[in-house]
Amino acid sequence: MVFENGGPSDRISGVTWVKxxxxxxxxxxxxxxxxxxGEVAVRNSRFPQGPALVYTPAEMRAFVSGVRSGDFDSLx
Numbered sequence: 001m002v003f004e005n006g007g008p009s010d011r012i013s014g015v016t017w018v019k020x021x022x023x024x025x026x027x028x029x030x031x032x033x034x035x036x037x038g039e040v041a042v043r044n045s046r047f048p049q050g051p052a053l054v055y056t057p058a059e060m061r062a063f064v065s066g067v068r069s070g071d072f073d074s075l076x
Contacts, residue, residue: 001054002037003037003039003041003054004054006051006052006053007051008049009041009043010048012033012052015033015034015036017032017033017043017045018033020047023045026033027046028042028045028046029046030045031048033052034073035054038057039055040041040054040055041046041055042054
C-alpha cells in the first residue's frame with residue numbers, strides 16, 4: 001500500500017497513533033504511527049485530521065540519530 005505524503009491523516013486507517021509519555025495533555029503533540037509498508041507517519045495531535053508526513057525507516061533513523069547527537073539543539 002502507498003501512503004500519500006502530506007495527505008490527510010484521517011485517511012490512514014488501521015494504525016495506532018502514539019506520542020511520547022512526556023507529552024503534555026494539551027493536545028499539542030507530535031504523534032507517530034507505524035504503517036503496514038514499514039514507513040512511519042507523523043502528524044500534529046492538535047489536528048488529527050490534518051496532513052501526515054510519511055518517512056521511510058532510513059529517514060526516521062537519520063532524524064533520530066540527529067536528535068540524539070544534538071544536531072537540532074540550536075532550534076530549542
